[in-house]
Amino acid sequence: MNLTLKIWRQKDSNAKGQMVDYKVTEISEHMSFLEMMDVLNEQLIASGEDPVAFDHDCREGICGMCSMYINGEAHGPDRGVTTCQLHMRMFKDGDTITIEPFRAGAFPVVKDLAVDRSAFDRIQHAGGYISVNTSGNTQDANAIPIPKHDADLAMDAATCIGCGACVATCKNSSAMLFVGAKVSQYALLPQGQVEAADRVKNMVAQMDLEGFGNCTNTGACEVECPKGISLDNIARMNRELMKASV
Amino acid sequence: MALDSKVPKGPIKDKWTDYKNKINLVNPANKRHIDVIVVGTGLAGGSAAATLAELGYNVKAFAYQDSPRRAHSIAAQGGINAAKNYQGDGDSTYRLFYDTVKGGDYRSREANVHRLAEVSTNIIDQCVAQGVPFARDYGGLLDNRSFGGVLVSRTFYAKGQTGQQLLLGAYSAMNRQIARGKIEMFNRHEMLDLVKVDGKARGIIARNLITGEIERHSAHAVVIASGGYGNVYFLSTNAMGSNVSAGWKIHKKGAFFANPCYTQIHPTCIPRSGDYQSKLTLMSESLRNDGRIWVPKNMDDVKAIREGRKKPTDLSEDERDYYLERRYPAFGNLVPRDVASRAAKERCDAGYGVNATGEAVYLDFASAIIRYGEEQAKVKNMTNASDADIQTLGKAIVKAKYGNLFQMYEKIVDENPYETPMMIYPAVHYTMGGVWVDYNLMTTVPGLYCIGEANFSDHGANRLGASALMQGLADGYFVLPYTIGDYLSDDIRTGKISTDTKEFEAAENEVKERIEFFVNNKGTKSVDYFHKKLGKVMWEKCGMSRNEKGLKEAMVEIKAIREEFWKEVSVPGGAHEMNPELEKAGRVADFLELGELFAKDALTREESCGGHFREESAEESGPQKGEAKRNDEAFAFVSAWEYKGEPAEAVLHKEELEFNDIELKQRSYK
Numbered sequence: 013m014n015l016t017l018k019i020w021r022q023k024d025s026n027a028k029g030q031m032v033d034y035k036v037t038e039i040s041e042h043m044s045f046l047e048m049m050d051v052l053n054e055q056l057i058a059s060g061e062d063p064v065a066f067d068h069d070c071r072e073g074i075c076g077m078c079s080m081y082i083n084g085e086a087h088g089p090d091r092g093v094t095t096c097q098l099h100m101r102m103f104k105d106g107d108t109i110t111i112e113p114f115r116a117g118a119f120p121v122v123k124d125l126a127v128d129r130s131a132f133d134r135i136q137h138a139g140g141y142i143s144v145n146t147s148g149n150t151q152d153a154n155a156i157p158i159p160k161h162d163a164d165l166a167m168d169a170a171t172c173i174g175c176g177a178c179v180a181t182c183k184n185s186s187a188m189l190f191v192g193a194k195v196s197q198y199a200l201l202p203q204g205q206v207e208a209a210d211r212v213k214n215m216v217a218q219m220d221l222e223g224f225g226n227c228t229n230t231g232a233c234e235v236e237c238p239k240g241i242s243l244d245n246i247a248r249m250n251r252e253l254m255k256a257s258v
Numbered sequence: 259m260a261l262d263s264k265v266p267k268g269p270i271k272d273k274w275t276d277y278k279n280k281i282n283l284v285n286p287a288n289k290r291h292i293d294v295i296v297v298g299t300g301l302a303g304g305s306a307a308a309t310l311a312e313l314g315y316n317v318k319a320f321a322y323q324d325s326p327r328r329a330h331s332i333a334a335q336g337g338i339n340a341a342k343n344y345q346g347d348g349d350s351t352y353r354l355f356y357d358t359v360k361g362g363d364y365r366s367r368e369a370n371v372h373r374l375a376e377v378s379t380n381i382i383d384q385c386v387a388q389g390v391p392f393a394r395d396y397g398g399l400l401d402n403r404s405f406g407g408v409l410v411s412r413t414f415y416a417k418g419q420t421g422q423q424l425l426l427g428a429y430s431a432m433n434r435q436i437a438r439g440k441i442e443m444f445n446r447h448e449m450l451d452l453v454k455v456d457g458k459a460r461g462i463i464a465r466n467l468i469t470g471e472i473e474r475h476s477a478h479a480v481v482i483a484s485g486g487y488g489n490v491y492f493l494s495t496n497a498m499g500s501n502v503s504a505g506w507k508i509h510k511k512g513a514f515f516a517n518p519c520y521t522q523i524h525p526t527c528i529p530r531s532g533d534y535q536s537k538l539t540l541m542s543e544s545l546r547n548d549g550r551i552w553v554p555k556n557m558d559d560v561k562a563i564r565e566g567r568k569k570p571t572d573l574s575e576d577e578r579d580y581y582l583e584r585r586y587p588a589f590g591n592l593v594p595r596d597v598a599s600r601a602a603k604e605r606c607d608a609g610y611g612v613n614a615t616g617e618a619v620y621l622d623f624a625s626a627i628i629r630y631g632e633e634q635a636k637v638k639n640m641t642n643a644s645d646a647d648i649q650t651l652g653k654a655i656v657k658a659k660y661g662n663l664f665q666m667y668e669k670i671v672d673e674n675p676y677e678t679p680m681m682i683y684p685a686v687h688y689t690m691g692g693v694w695v696d697y698n699l700m701t702t703v704p705g706l707y708c709i710g711e712a713n714f715s716d717h718g719a720n721r722l723g724a725s726a727l728m729q730g731l732a733d734g735y736f737v738l739p740y741t742i743g744d745y746l747s748d749d750i751r752t753g754k755i756s757t758d759t760k761e762f763e764a765a766e767n768e769v770k771e772r773i774e775f776f777v778n779n780k781g782t783k784s785v786d787y788f789h790k791k792l793g794k795v796m797w798e799k800c801g802m803s804r805n806e807k808g809l810k811e812a813m814v815e816i817k818a819i820r821e822e823f824w825k826e827v828s829v830p831g832g833a834h835e836m837n838p839e840l841e842k843a844g845r846v847a848d849f850l851e852l853g854e855l856f857a858k859d860a861l862t863r864e865e866s867c868g869g870h871f872r873e874e875s876a877e878e879s880g881p882q883k884g885e886a887k888r889n890d891e892a893f894a895f896v897s898a899w900e901y902k903g904e905p906a907e908a909v910l911h912k913e914e915l916e917f918n919d920i921e922l923k924q925r926s927y928k
Contacts, residue, residue, distance in 0.1 A: 024835065042531045050536055050786075057784045057830050057839065065836055067324065069497040071537045073666065074422055075328040090669070097669050122468055123836040130445065133325050137437040141430035142389045146309045146735050148380030150387035154344060157398030167391040167416055170423060174327055203389045
């Protein structure tokens with residue numbers, strides 16, 4: 013198929029960016045979206061132009077490095093996938109595809125389609141851990157039975173890949189799905205209880221400090237999340253915060 | 259230089275305990291004055307950084323990704339082994355040790371493997387304490403599954419995302435230390451050279467991948483945890499950025515590189531679909547617990563399937579060749595990875611491949627769905643369950659076990675694996691070879707350590723499934739933090755290492771010169787052009803089976819590609835900005851050297867062992883006909899290569915392997 017791409021180009025974080033049109037031809041429907049971008053970049057290199065910078069690494073939907081806001085949706089039109097798992101069969105010959113970076117005040121553009129998501133790391137530094145030392149001299153792993161239901165819910169929350177699609181999608185640029193997922197993972201497990209109150213307070217405080225917006229329950233984040241993280245996690249985080257604050 | 263593995267004396271089961279009791283330690287007050295650099299933040303690097311910081315050292319950690327959480331350990335799916343024997347099925351430290359040495363085709367160091375088996379149980383305790391949500395049974399206890407090459411269930415898992423959960427566990431431990439200021443994290447930084455002062459590793463030169471700035475970082479010891487070099491094949495299951503550069507740079511500065519030809523080609527990957535393909539996707543070996551691998555028995559059916567006249571589901575049981583079950587009745591579909599991969603290649607080479615490229619076999623869940631469905635019908639007391647009911651119940655169980663893998667397959671291939679068998683083909687996945695280390699995990703350069711997949715140590719010539727995560731975390735959490743103290747105890751009075759010295763300056767200048775060359779070279783071909791060309795030679799001549807003629811050709815061809823690369827490579831953009839093509843150019847330049855050493859190593863090892871299959875060395879008759887034939891008389895050693903300028907001129911040093919606790923045998927899975 014032949015496609016027109018409208019891509020955000022921005023030299024660095026201080027430069028002024030703009031949309032630029034490109035054409036790519038003979039794109040196979042079996043290509044992944046990033047393989048289509050590889051084709052474009054090979055083309056740009058051959059013609060002496062600067063290739064489009066974008067973040068990517070594992071290309072199997074788990075590292076959370078790839079981003080891109082494609083035709084107005086984080087990770088593009090498919091559901092339950094990251095951009096690297098999005099395939100060109102989702103598009104038609106002759107389509108025009110608009111490709112922007114994830115847009116949020118807390119995610120400044122680094123170059124072209126790559127953004128700085130270090131705010132997510134700083135939220136984790138504020139409390140995204142259980143304070144246990146790594147000596148291995150802990151109690152036996154089977155000493156605390158955990159109901160399968162709780163363990164499964166904790167696993168569902170822990171599945172978050174930290175890509176930031178939730179923030180990019182939210183009209184308020186809220187990070188509550190991301191933070192809610194981490195808070196929930198530990199809130200659901202007995203190991204996480206001792207520090208639960210401090211954890212949720214510190215993580216939420218850091219989230220606010222980074223400039224992420226609040227949640228107004230539109231639920232767009234859940235729809236666009238490549239890992240299907242549930243809105244229940246936001247509710248659980250709010251409950252944990254209430255518990256910690258009273 | 260003679261290689262000294264520094265394996266302690268004494269009975270194997272006491273070596274590690276006795277050794278730990280006697281090595282030098284650094285007292286907590288002194289640890290505050292000692293800096294350690296850790297390059298890479300996967301399971302090995304992340305866990306090492308966290309533990310070293312917790313012990314009190316000042317850690318500087320480096321990752322090329324934008325966050326330590328994104329290292330490629332995250333993509334490991336199936337699980338992590340530990341000799342907990344929670345299932346009461348006969349597992350023990352000895353059995354895990356034995357399975358690992360046997361699985362590695364008797365080419366690993368016994369003492370290291372035994373230590374790995376000993377600390378495996380600590381890992382599970384540790385990770386559960388950190389909040390890693392391992393799968394549990396209805397009684398709330400930890401669940402296990404089986405992996406290839408063993409007869410017990412000792413694999414702990416978190417759905418199909420075990421690597422992700424373990425890495426996030428290590429990341430959380432790092433976060434705790436970053437918050438305390440004990441780890442200084444350098445994201446989007448790439449190590450470009452090692453700095454030695456008076457023969458000791460004392461720092462690195464790194465590039466800030468956003469600004470392009472070249473930075474000097476000093477420390478009392480340097481730990482390399484940069485993963486494997488599977489991307490030398492261009493197409494592999496590694497991440498796009500996975501590279502050998504840290505390992506290769508230290509090799510050029512004196513660290514010996516061991517067994518580069520030991521590569522694992524993983525049997526259950528999604529077959530390639532076209533030339534544009536940028537990477538291959540692995541599906542967990544755990545699928546072989548329930549999936550049955552087959553190709554059609556008759557060539558007519560193969561043709562009909564390829565031409566779309568028949569579907570795989572049209573073939574009756576009699577018309578299918580479950581070749582692993584046929585050839586290896588004892589282990590069936592759960593033979594080790596190297597055996598399963600070669601068997602798939604054998605069928606496809608014979609013309610039985612089931613897709614258009616002729617490079618695919620089926621992995622079929624139909625009988626597992628029925629088996630689970632019937633079981634569930636009994637559990638639910640459905641005495642008159644229809645076939646449709648059984649299908650529904652069975653699919654629900656399969657979905658619970660492998661749902662994310664099935665979804666991933668469907669997204670890539672656009673076929674529903676609940677209804678039609680998956681197609682799979684082997685792909686490069688893991689490299690057992692790597693930087694040579696002694697029992698302390700120290701390289702041949704004093705103060706320079708190498709852990710995780712980046713070193714060569716524990717898996718011999720073939721790694722068993724679910725053992726990579728075990729080794730990464732064992733090295734990082736439980737081995738290195740002890741052994742590094744023994745070395746650093748001499749450094750308590752050294753004081754801060756200055757970066758304002760001629761050694762740092764020289765290393766920095768060398769790095770800068772190379773970068774200037776790339777951005778100024780007016781070549782005509784992109785970096786990927788050379789990388790793909792290298793990958794093709796590697797796959798065709800250093801792939802699943804190798805022979806003398808091919809390997810000799812590979813050495814000549816790789817050298818020629820390298821020479822062309824240095825003339826014709828074109829790197830757009832500048833040095834002082836974010837420039838992914840420049841990053842790739844540096845990595846491919848190193849792959850082009852490693853590739854040649856790889857071929858030389860494979861050529862030198864005139865035997866078949868594990869993932870290294872030499873066509874000249876196969877059993878000629880008897881029940882094992884066609885299987886790999888080891889030569890213990892001549893090749894029971896580790897090949898450790900010393901850099902001498904050109905890869906072809908590398909000098910071989912042998913570490914003889916002694917087997918005192920395990921008898922060397924033909925590895926039989928029949």
